[in-house]
Amino acid sequence: MDSRTVTVSGSVDGSATVIVYAADGTTVLGSTNVTGDSGVATPYQVTLPAYADDAATSQTIEVGGLLGGSGIPQVKRTFNLPASNFGLTVTSPTEGEALDSRTVVFSGAGADGSTVNVLDSKGDPIPGTTDAVVSDGSWTTTGTYADDATVDQTVSVNQVSNGAGHGTVIRSFTLPAPALFPAPVITSPTNGQALTGSTVTFTGTGKPGANIALIIAPTAALKAQAKAKAAPAKPTDPIVVDPTSGIWTVTLALQPNDYTAVATEVTLDSDGNLIAIISEPSAPVEFTLAAAAVTPVVVVTPTTPTTTAATSASGTLAETGLDATALAGLSALLLLAGAVLVLVRRKRHTS
Structure with missing residues (x-):
């Protein structure tokens, strides 16, 4: 049944009275006097009072009645009512x-x-x-x-x-998309800073507990609107803004070059994948990285001194798997298909 108001219908002698009983066969639920010709099968309908919300879904009735002063043999019917929401x-x-x-x-x-x-x-x-x-x-x-x-x-x-x-x-x-939080800040390196070495430590501030996405691109590539694709990447641990100090930090290995970096706050799923950008982008920070000077290694034998040539860093940035299009609209930097996107995942500070 699709309703808790049940209508019983069928046909009976046109001069009969149809009575619908509860399962006990004696409690009357409804009745009707059929108006038809005696001896002729005539359709009838009996609409029962609506079953209460707390009535069981499985119900049984007995359909009988009277004809010429005698009882009509009762017919049993079992059916299921729809579950009730009690008017909810x-x-x-x-x-x-x-x-x-x-x-x-x-x-x-x-x-x-x-x-x-x-x-x-x-x-x-x-x-x-x-x-x-x-x-x-x-x-x-x-x-x-x-x-x-x-x-x-x-x-x-x-x-x-x-x-x-x-x-x-x-x-x-x-729900509507959330309003963006204020931009995080990159405090180190500073804009225009010249660094030396094979790694760079990035530090900044942001919303306590937020995850930081750090986007790094060679400045020359940015200015030239380079189209080279970034190397494929796979993340490790999130950069998390310390819940107490509001400071985040991460150290990355980079090749000597001129760079531009931008940070933004993001949400991640349980697997560390990007769900959404939740803040404005930081102000871009441009810096340069030069290879560290290498101290010559003097070889005693053979007697001619040999200097070990300086080698550059691997040039492989922390990997992310994050597609540039996922961050479209952050700034001009992020419009570059060739920008290297770094979403490094560092474990949350517990100290």
């Missing part, structure tokens, strides 16, 4: 609605005196919501999603009465 409905948000705020008003109708909760896919209450008491047939509660909550959301709205569940509605909707 959700009017806001609507299914599939695209919301314009991360503060969401959940509302609807229900059975007076019961409570309604709104849970996420893990069974936890949506932040800010409370168990709403149904009053005058309606309920409402408001929750606010965090800025790093995913855009696509599904909740279960549950009605509870006397400790028992009395209806559930599953509702899906989309």
Whole structure:
């Protein structure tokens, strides 16, 4: 059945009275006097009172009646009612609605005196919501999603009465993209700084606990709008802004060159893959890196001194697998298909 209001129909002698009984065969649920010709099979309908919300889904009835003062043999019928939501409905948000705020008003109708909760896919209450008491047939509660909550959301709205569940509605909707946080800052190296060596330590500040994506490109390539593809990459550990100090740091091996670096804050999934950019980009920092001077190695035998030639660093940056297009729009630097994108993952500080 698709309704808790059940209609019994069939045909019987046109002068009969049809009576529908409960499963006990004696409790009358409904009846009708058939208007037809005696001895002629005539259609009839008996609409029963709606079954209560707490009535079992499996129901049995006995259909009998009277004809010419005698009883009509009863016919048993068993059927299933639809599960009841005990009057629970959700009017806001609507299914599939695209919301314009991360503060969401959940509302609807229900059975007076019961409570309604709104849970996420893990069974936890949506932040800010409370168990709403149904009053005058309606309920409402408001929750606010965090800025790093995913855009696509599904909740279960549950009605509870006397400790028992009395209806559930599953509702899906989309949140607006979060506003971007202020840009992180690269404090080291400084703009225009000349460095020596094979590694560079990048330090900066940002939102405590945030992950930092560090984007590095040779300055000449940037200015020339180079189109060479970056080397394939695979990340290790995230650069995490220290929750206490608000400082982040990472050391990378680089080839001697002129570089430009930009940092931004991002969210990552449990596998360390980029989900979304959550901040404005930092101001670009340009710096140069020269190879460190190499002390000659003197060989005693043979007697002619031999100087070991300086060799450059491998030139392999910390790998990421992050496609340049994922960061499009950060700045002119990120419009370069050839920019080397570095999303180094460093374990969260515990000290």
